[in-house]
Ligand SMILES: NC(=O)C1=CN([C@@H]2O[C@H](COP(=O)(O)OP(=O)(O)OC[C@H]3O[C@@H](n4cnc5c(N)ncnc54)[C@H](OP(=O)(O)O)[C@@H]3O)[C@@H](O)[C@H]2O)C=CC1
């Protein structure tokens with residue numbers, strides 16, 4: 584057994600040293616959010632790389648020899664480059680948690696949405712490679728998967744997902760374009776039907792038909808809403824809003840980070856929701872707005888794109904992968 588291997592933290596056990604973690608891309612939007620969260624965790628030590636060496640592969644490899652887990656907060660190509668480096672390290676390789684889109688539907692990686700199914704947290708705990716979900720898929724999959732699994736929505740239903748994100752979702756360059764006033768106040772995008780989140784959204788929602796996904800970005804920093812309209816009279820069995828809400832409540836009962844809100848129907852008054860209420864948290868709220876009169880429903884997820892949509896989820900996955908208790 585190599586020296587580096589003996590320094591890796593055990594994944595189970597009571598008394599032990601803090602686990603060592605390296606955040607590759609630690610000065611980007613997602614990386615900074617993870618570092619802020621890790622400052623509050625005494626059972627994790629963050630190992631850093633000199634700024635002028637942060638893109639130097641030999642320096643990265645030397646640092647990765649010392650850590651139990653590396654979190655990649657990089658563009659896809661750079662993430663693939665670091666993963667190739669990890670793959671060359673043999674027994675001294677750290678576990679990898681990747682925040683990019685590169686491995687989200689790769690069969691040999693675990694998908695880092697612990698609430699996906701009752702056994703997903705266990706898969707993440709046991710995996711050496713975990714991909715952190717995209718922000719929009721986190722909302723869409725959380726809403727759709729339990730309803731499809733319960734047989735309330737057929738897997739070939741023509742699903743449309745609409746969403747709005749704060750501008751931090753686009754990383755450093757989009758943040759700069761909103762903050763220097765060159766970006767429009769609001770914009771629809773994804774109108775080429777090829778948004779990078781579609782494959783994971785379809786796969787983990789258990790949908791056989793590719794959804795239509797229309798995201799948008801507004802002139803505020805962070806927070807998002809993901810919504811899925813449903814014409815319930817076209818769905819076999821004609822489920823009502825209460826059936827949908829009950830399936831979600833059953834799936835997420837006891838969950839620390841996913842809250843299923845009471846059914847919102849004609850009697851509830853309101854019919855409005857804004858995207859920023861969960862900012863700086865790792866929470867995800869799920870709503871069913873429904874009309875029995877018109878047999879229509881809209882499923883809505885609210886989350887912080889930098890929280891449960893990125894850095895918060897990464898820290899939740901990191902703790903599972905290191906065998907540490909929930910925050
Ligand atoms: N922002 C968000 O809400 C979310 C982002 N993500 C994903 O997380 C990843 C990072 O995104 P985000 O934080 O927004 O992006 P940013 O553009 O804010 O940050 C990316 C960081 O990576 C650095 N970087 C680029 N290439 C390398 C390299 N070869 N080695 C080391 N560092 C490098 C950049 O440094 P420099 O600028 O100097 O090149 C920059 O600091 C992306 O894959 C993104 O898709 C995931 C979920 C949500």
Ligand SMILES: CC(=O)N[C@@H](CCC(=O)OP(=O)(O)O)C(=O)O
Nearest residue numbers: 684716717718719748752753800
């Ligand atoms: C507003 C905005 O541009 N958002 C980004 C998604 C951010 C995110 O979560 O995407 P990844 O995790 O896949 O990087 C986009 O639509 O490409």
